[in-house]
Amino acid sequence: MTDNQPKLRLRDVRKAFGPKVVLDGIDLDVGVGESLVVIGGSGSGKSVTIKCILGLLEADTGSIHVDGEEVVGIASRDRERINRKFGMLFQSAALFDSLAVWENVSFGLLAEKKVNRDQAKEIAASKLAQVGLSKEVGEFFPAELSGGMQKRVALARAIAADPEIIFFDEPTTGLDPIMADVINDLIVKITREVGATALSITHDMVSARKIADRIAMIYEGRIIWSGPTAEIDRSGNEHVDQFIHGRAEGPIKMAVRA
């Protein structure tokens, strides 16, 4: 990997579901150690972009490079190797409800048989501490936790294997403003501690401003603007202005049915 090579590089990534084109030529770079937030309305292609990078969906055409390695169309064994670099915080937390919290947190380590169960429990306790949860929480099951605690456990799981790249899918959706701010602070703190590259998607501008070094806006399956977080208010882009100020009037027309 060369010094100026981005950690993630997407070029002309396209994805359609039947006649519906969701990604219409995405170009995106995320530098090493950078925190990029992709903003955009519902159905604009944010989640599909992340799913294509993670291999949960296969891009129809285009190129996705992780550390310079092409991942579109790679074999499943190589995909598993690539995914070891990733940590992912799902919008719904996606905790395994048949497993205790500590087993959720150290799931990746246990599944790969890198550690025994005692070691896994210790690692889980330390990761839970990083997200402000006590060791005792590890003995609970996900259904016994509040939404905010589940998000924190999911964050602990995302960082359990010290990933190089962490993805955050709508990290603050469904949380009250205070808990959302707690999660934002944790994301900033943890990505710095781990030294990871972060790619987040959100439509929460408070969250985006807090966790991003750089923001990119996706609209109708394309990146229409990207720049440093400080410059988003001076983007000069009508779509970006409308979105960040949450105005109904503007070039972005929402499909509203009576």
Next chain:
Amino acid sequence: MKILQHIGRIFLAFLATVGRLAPFMGSAAVHCVRPPFYPRTVLRHMVEIGYYSLPVVGLTAIFAGMVLALQSYTGFARFSAEGAIANVVVLSITRELGPVLAGLMVAGRIGASLAAEIGTMRVTEQIDALTTLSTNPMKYLVAPRIIAGLVMFPFLVLVADVIGVYGGYLVAVYKLGFNPANYLQRTYEFLQAEDVNSGLVKAAVFGVIVTLMGCYHGYHSKGGAQGVGKATTNAVVSAPILILSFDYILTEMFFAR
């Protein structure tokens, strides 16, 4: 004309399902034999499928054996062939009723539970989470359940065979007045290893069918709670149909000469 269109659509949907099922089955088979394995998960499902199904299988088997003895008696008495009841009970139970009834009962219990569990994991992104944790969902979710089904169904059928024959014995001895020693002797004399073995082979096949259908429909569920419900229904309907179809095919293979 509309009826033909409807039949055509059903046929195409059937072909599409078969087309999706074949690679799913292939992938599941590969993951059953290729490491890494998850023995703890396999064991958990063996207990769930085998141990917790014992009451329902046992009850079904004992009543099946009892009814069989009673029905055989009312029929055979017309030809003064009551002595053949022991043979009819033991052959029917081991060859046919043990595996089929156990298969059908467990298909309802386990097939529904597998489809609902995996379907919920699908719609709540837990299966996606597995992938991001470098864990192949086919290996972690599907393979252990199929292995557990393959191992535990023959065990359940063996139990059903014993209990079913005992049910027949109870009715024959305590209701119909048969001599216990004679009844057991006739049972033993007419029973051959092939009868039990064919039932166990059927059970193994039914075990794969039930777990495969539960996993397949759950894995491909979509659209939230409604999708999970549909997957559960599909699993519970498809498994018994396949069990009865394969029962005929296997019976042809074993006994048609």
